[in-house]
Amino acid sequence: MSSLSSTVQDVFNEPGCGKNQGKSEKERKKGCTKQLQPGAAAGGCAFDGAKIALQPVTDVAHLVHGPIACEGNGWDNRGAKSSGSMLYRTGFTTDINETDVIFGGEKRLFKAIREVIEKYDPPAVFVYQTCIPALTGDDIDAVCKAARERFGKPVIPINAPGFVGSKNLGNKLAGEALLEHVIGTEEPEYTTPYDINIIGEYNLSGELWQIKPLLDELGIRILACISGDARYSEIAQAHRARAAMMVCSKAMINVARKMEERYGIPFFEGSFYGIGDMSESLREIARLLIERGADAELMTRTEALITREEAAAWEAIMPYKAALDGKRVLLITGGVKSWSVVAALQEIGMEVVGTSTKKSTAEDKQRLKEIMGEDAHMFDELAPREMYKILKEARADIMLSGGRSQFVALKAKMPWMDVNQEKHHAYAGYVGMVAMVKEMHKALFSPIWAQVRMAAPWESQALTLDSLDLDRPIAGTPASVAPAPTGGRVEAA
Amino acid sequence: MATVRHGKKACTVNPLKMSQPVGGALAFMGLASTMPILHGSQGCTAFGMVLFVRHFKESIPLQTTAMSEVATVLGGFDNIEQAVMNIYTKSRPEIIGMCSTGLTETKGDDVEGYLTLTRKRHPELADTSLIYVSTPDFKGAFQDGWAATVKRILEVLVEPAAPVKELRKVAVLPGCHLTVADIEELRETLEDFGLDPVFVPDLSGSLDGHVPEDFSPTTIGGTTRADIRALGSAGLVLALGEQMRPAAEWLGSHINSPVRVFDRLLGLGVNDAFMALLVEYSGQPVPLKYRRQRSQLVDAMLDGHFYTGGSRLAIGAEPDLLHSVAHFLSELGFEIAAAVTTTDSPLLADLPCAEVLIGDLEDLEAQANDCDLLITHAHGRQMAARLHLPFLRMGLPIFDRLGAAHRLAVGYRGSRDLIFEVANLLIANGHEPEPDEWRQTHAPEASAAIAIA
Numbered sequence: 001m002s003s004l005s006s007t008v009q010d011v012f013n014e015p016g017c018g019k020n021q022g023k024s025e026k027e028r029k030k031g032c033t034k035q036l037q038p039g040a041a042a043g044g045c046a047f048d049g050a051k052i053a054l055q056p057v058t059d060v061a062h063l064v065h066g067p068i069a070c071e072g073n074g075w076d077n078r079g080a081k082s083s084g085s086m087l088y089r090t091g092f093t094t095d096i097n098e099t100d101v102i103f104g105g106e107k108r109l110f111k112a113i114r115e116v117i118e119k120y121d122p123p124a125v126f127v128y129q130t131c132i133p134a135l136t137g138d139d140i141d142a143v144c145k146a147a148r149e150r151f152g153k154p155v156i157p158i159n160a161p162g163f164v165g166s167k168n169l170g171n172k173l174a175g176e177a178l179l180e181h182v183i184g185t186e187e188p189e190y191t192t193p194y195d196i197n198i199i200g201e202y203n204l205s206g207e208l209w210q211i212k213p214l215l216d217e218l219g220i221r222i223l224a225c226i227s228g229d230a231r232y233s234e235i236a237q238a239h240r241a242r243a244a245m246m247v248c249s250k251a252m253i254n255v256a257r258k259m260e261e262r263y264g265i266p267f268f269e270g271s272f273y274g275i276g277d278m279s280e281s282l283r284e285i286a287r288l289l290i291e292r293g294a295d296a297e298l299m300t301r302t303e304a305l306i307t308r309e310e311a312a313a314w315e316a317i318m319p320y321k322a323a324l325d326g327k328r329v330l331l332i333t334g335g336v337k338s339w340s341v342v343a344a345l346q347e348i349g350m351e352v353v354g355t356s357t358k359k360s361t362a363e364d365k366q367r368l369k370e371i372m373g374e375d376a377h378m379f380d381e382l383a384p385r386e387m388y389k390i391l392k393e394a395r396a397d398i399m400l401s402g403g404r405s406q407f408v409a410l411k412a413k414m415p416w417m418d419v420n421q422e423k424h425h426a427y428a429g430y431v432g433m434v435a436m437v438k439e440m441h442k443a444l445f446s447p448i449w450a451q452v453r454m455a456a457p458w459e460s461q462a463l464t465l466d467s468l469d470l471d472r473p474i475a476g477t478p479a480s481v482a483p484a485p486t487g488g489r490v491e492a493a
Numbered sequence: 494m495a496t497v498r499h500g501k502k503a504c505t506v507n508p509l510k511m512s513q514p515v516g517g518a519l520a521f522m523g524l525a526s527t528m529p530i531l532h533g534s535q536g537c538t539a540f541g542m543v544l545f546v547r548h549f550k551e552s553i554p555l556q557t558t559a560m561s562e563v564a565t566v567l568g569g570f571d572n573i574e575q576a577v578m579n580i581y582t583k584s585r586p587e588i589i590g591m592c593s594t595g596l597t598e599t600k601g602d603d604v605e606g607y608l609t610l611t612r613k614r615h616p617e618l619a620d621t622s623l624i625y626v627s628t629p630d631f632k633g634a635f636q637d638g639w640a641a642t643v644k645r646i647l648e649v650l651v652e653p654a655a656p657v658k659e660l661r662k663v664a665v666l667p668g669c670h671l672t673v674a675d676i677e678e679l680r681e682t683l684e685d686f687g688l689d690p691v692f693v694p695d696l697s698g699s700l701d702g703h704v705p706e707d708f709s710p711t712t713i714g715g716t717t718r719a720d721i722r723a724l725g726s727a728g729l730v731l732a733l734g735e736q737m738r739p740a741a742e743w744l745g746s747h748i749n750s751p752v753r754v755f756d757r758l759l760g761l762g763v764n765d766a767f768m769a770l771l772v773e774y775s776g777q778p779v780p781l782k783y784r785r786q787r788s789q790l791v792d793a794m795l796d797g798h799f800y801t802g803g804s805r806l807a808i809g810a811e812p813d814l815l816h817s818v819a820h821f822l823s824e825l826g827f828e829i830a831a832a833v834t835t836t837d838s839p840l841l842a843d844l845p846c847a848e849v850l851i852g853d854l855e856d857l858e859a860q861a862n863d864c865d866l867l868i869t870h871a872h873g874r875q876m877a878a879r880l881h882l883p884f885l886r887m888g889l890p891i892f893d894r895l896g897a898a899h900r901l902a903v904g905y906r907g908s909r910d911l912i913f914e915v916a917n918l919l920i921a922n923g924h925e926p927e928p929d930e931w932r933q934t935h936a937p938e939a940s941a942a943i944a945i946a
Contacts, residue, residue, distance in 0.1 A: 131595070
């Protein structure tokens with residue numbers, strides 16, 4: 001059994017996953033991802049997942065060993081932000097050609113690593129394996145080892161070629177690479193009883209920076225965030241943290257659990273989305289730190305901060321609450337976001353008429369049931385056609401989803417808001433919740449809706465050329481959703 | 494005349510190039526009632542889909558055979574059969590257009606054989622066209638995938654030459670460097686000459702950003718299969734872009750009609766030639782509208798040359814777009830200081846610059862330091878910021894600005910608009926003089942030298 005397939009098996013055996021533990025030995029071997037259906041599949045591959053999980057490490061050179069497709073078709077397309085190095089936004093790829101496919105691409109890869117180190121001098125190079133070199137048998141572990149010895153720098157193989165599975169599996173394989181090659185390889189200058197790791201937070205649109213000021217105020221240090229706005233050395237030193245929070249429930253559970261196993265770092269699963277969840281997460285962080293030796297007064301300060309922040313957030317939200325109250329939301333996302341966003345929406349009085357659970361764990365679903373009630377509308381797989389129907393028939397007032405289904409909503413002429421990784425707004429923490437409410441209000445009450453839903457004048461039954469009274473100014477305002485007026489034209493205001 | 498140089502680096506940094514299968518998929522997206530599908534790992538499709546969603550701001554129909562490691566090794570027949578049947582059952586498209594990827598080409602799947610077998614096992618597919626194109630990721634670039642796919646579409650669908658030609662019907666094969674707006678403009682022009690153009694493919698029908706009445710998982714417009722099949726009666730084959738020459742020549746000989754290739758439609762002279770051809774072919778005089786537009790272009794050249802003259806351009810684009818823009822701006826007085834492209838083309842050697850490199854944006858950045866303008870796709874944004882260069886986004890992808898599909902850059906009108914856009918960027922970045930701008934400080938020995946002279 002090759003080391004990649006044994007790693008994949010190991011990841012499938014995740015004891016931290018309740019769903020997995022409920023399976024028979026045979027089922028477990030099959031893995032936790034549903035068999036992809038040709039012709040009806042959507043979503044990224046394992047390589048995509050590995051890249052999502054690790055690219056936020058800002059000072060590392062991310063080198064993709066494969067044909068141009070894997071990097072060229074999609075580089076610099078994620079919103080992870082950096083407070084320092086911008087090297088993570090540079091696209092590096094071996095761009096293998098026919099010769100490399102036939103004779104092997106190991107030499108090209110080695111040379112590429114040399115070029116990257118000579119030109120950009122990063123603290124480390126992450127080398128991502130892709131399908132073709134995996135199929136032809138390029139041994140990237142060996143090349144990385146040789147490069148590391150030759151250049152005296154960490155060169156880390158990330159073994160998650162696309163065809164081994166889904167994006168989610170890729171997240172985990174990326175985590176395995178960190179566990180095997182990075183975490184625990186450096187020592188921090190100093191440690192404090194207030195050092196934590198945040199696992200599975202990618203600092204998209206700068207969301208980590210909505211949380212960090214609060215932790216700073218409490219004297220809590222983020223020793224490592226895996227991997228948002230992280231430096232290589234921070235991850236290498238992560239094993240000295242006292243406690244950890246796991247943010248994206250499915251993505252990196254293996255990292256959190258194995259760090260607990262190896263280094264005794266306790267973790268909890270939490271979310272930064274929504275006021276209640278944010279407060280809960282702060283309390284949990286404080287509780288775990290106190291358990292591990294931090295002063296008990298940390299909890300008092302945490303509670304004081306929570307009281308202050310919650311009050312401030314509610315005060316900012318109140319002006320919008322009446323307008324949003326009772327609005328119906330169709331939520332298409334997965335994993336931690338499915339329940340944490342539902343809770344957040346309910347906090348402000350919105351009704352979630354349906355949510356997808358495609359990427360959610362059994363635990364995610366259980367939480368959803370707790371929040372939404374037993375008869376919650378959970379769709380395992382909601383086809384775009386169904387989404388369109390729900391919106392077109394106005395069974396929801398707004399859809400929240402990722403960018404790819406954006407146009408399903410917009411073409412149904414219904415409000416839409418981005419809640420996935422490509423989004424441009426930051427929604428984490430107390431300030432993020434306020435921002436989300438404002439954005440949702442903006443989306444729902446845009447003056448365009450009434451106008452775009454108006455039928456064209458020639459679509460109205462009653463309208464004929466003869467009936468056009470071109471001199472009569474149009475009655476009413478564009479805000480009316482009524483069918484198109486039976487004549488007249490819009491006068492310049 | 495330019496020297497064509499191939500990059501020698503082992504590591505491509507900041508890619509300019511995209512892969513063949515996504516170029517091929519885009520070509521399929523210009524056909525009506527079609528489902529494009531990549532035969533590869535599902536990531537191949539996911540990356541391509543995100544790329545187009547971000548560029549066009551539209552839902553993108555693109556499926557995958559979802560090849561796993563095991564399926565790849567054992568061969569993709571089962572996946573292809575399942576994919577075709579799933580698509581057939583769910584959306585009943587007229588055409589399923591399949592592009593291979595690097596993965597399945599490395600394995601060496603006999604896809605044509607698989608499709609024949611699939612047809613045998615599923616007679617209900619009789620009326621579904623299955624078009625397969627070989628587009629390995631590790632060879633060529635985006636425009637090669639597009640060109641190969643258009644040629645394949647014609648080979649599979651076009652019926653033999655019709656005994657009687659409909660002389661007004663013109664088969665137009667646009668390259669992938671032409672936008673929705675470009676195609677709309679050209680259709681209008683041909684129609685103004687009384688002609689009846691059939692564009693293959695026609696992105697202006699499918700990805701022009703209209704709001705359809707109902708949801709469709711397949712393409713929502715584009716050239717119909719019936720129109721492509723009936724191209725045998727076309728009186729003329731018009732290729733727009735050198736990349737379309739092989740497809741146009743195949744079609745011309747297949748239907749026994751003359752072929753004309755325009756390697757660009759940006760600039761005064763080339764559009765005059767285009768008008769001359771339309772006049773000659775249609776027997777109609779140039780409509781008043783175009784005479785007026787030509788005059789406007791001439792005026793724009795007069796107004797713009799103060800700014801464009803002597804300016805230095807750094808450009809990264811696929812060969813056909815590079816050819817169009819570099820020649821046009823050079824005709825306006827630009828110096829093409831740095832040119833990088835993605836793939837080989839007979840056009841490259843004729844570029845109005847000393848050298849053109851088949852390389853990446855790192856190569857372009859290294860040469861662009863003292864340029865006045867950068868033209869490339871949206872991935873140039875980082876280098877533009879680092880070098881403080883005025884930046885005009887052209888090509889695909891353009892994911893950080895709206896309206897990419899509606900940028901017009903053909904014809905007299907498109908040429909006129911591009912002059913304004915380029916000149917305005919140069920004006921906005923204009924240099925303001927300062928009091929000491931022209932004060933010379935002569936070193937003592939320097940003034941001594943002048944005295945002696």
